[in-house]
Amino acid sequence: MPRPLPPRGTFAGRTLQWLGERLTGRGAWRRYAPAAARFYAHADAAGLRARQTQDLRDLLAWAAARVPFHAERLRRADLDPARLTGPEDLARLAPLTRAEVRAHAEALCARGPGAPTRIVPIVTGGTTGEPLRLWQDREAARRKDALTEVLKRRMGWPRGARAAYLWGAAADLPAGGLSRLRRWKDDLFERALPRALLLHAGRLDEARLDAYATRLERFRPAVLQAYPSAADLLARHLLARGRRLHVPMVVLTAEPVFADQRARVHEALGANVLSFYGSREMGWIAAECPTHHRLHLNPLGVVLEVDAAGVLRATDLLNRAMPLLRYETGDTGRLSAGPCPCGDARPTLDRIDGRVGDIFRLRSGRRLSSTLADMRPAQQTGLGLLDVQLVQEDWDHLTVRYVPGPDFRPADLGPYLAFLERLFAGELRLLPEAVGRIEPEPNGKVRHGICRLPPEGP
């Protein structure tokens, strides 16, 4: 059920917000967002399906007429957009990989009459590979912003709320990707709106965590958005010092979220902990239900397919400049079996398991999500381990990097290794290795499971 919107802040704050939106051209959500919000509040399953089918027909017709790469693929799949009976018909089309986007960028862009002329670049973060450059039309960017706002409201994230970001990553702030004017406008937008506090997630040592806690105390954000690993470091730090913060809502994203991380963040920050799943290419794909904690999809923006192995493929319903059909997000997850008990008819994901590259593969053909393998040590009472990272080096070996805590005794490792032995059924030889800390990737994110086997298949 939709939740009532909280009050919208001061007059001065609203004026500044309005001005900022005018300057950055992001105010268009005002026109699109109310209709989307009403649709998500009231549509039933049949209504959602009818709408997505129609949106897909329009998108595929556009792709067939204006995008050479897709025109060829639609022809080969003998898929006539006008005769599409439902989103499941998409499965006849070949999936689109990042490598193909890189190789065929030109042929993936719309051309000819009516092709969008106002185009903005998207530069993807690229945790493992090199960044990928894509384009989208301004209208799509605005609608995605609008849908993001609608999804935030449904999570209970108040409009215009003071928000802090414990966030990374030079990769997320591509200086070269934006025009000087755009950067200037963004800069002005941030200065004009003292509602955002940006805390860098890189190198979170004790001194920096102390300083961040103090800045958060002073700033008093209504929402803190963070990588789960970074929020967890902050939470552990606070708990170890007997210190507490009061942040009403913490929103975790960009890495899989573990139950024990949630519990610690809830305890140390007194927060309602929620998450969302999104990508630079697609925008927000799913956002957590505040009552039942499944991830509700965003069917006005994205068609999400989940195959039997859990591989996610996303079709962007909004971007006409460079349509992405059945795009492999590189993540895996699981769709929920039935509708969410909250009454919102949008389908849900039970969870996101993480990057495809974080799935362990065994000779027997078994595949194990790193989230299953990664029994976070703190869930186990009495273990003196602070953190663990599992790295499948090849078909036979798994390096178990662990961070011993102050009370660690070598015997503590035994039960954890026994757990891993059971999980992998002896298919991987375990190589324990004590380390001082688990280092984040260059973009500030931590990967708790890494598979170094070459990618599967074509």
Ligand SMILES: [Zn+2]
């Ligand atoms: Zn729900």
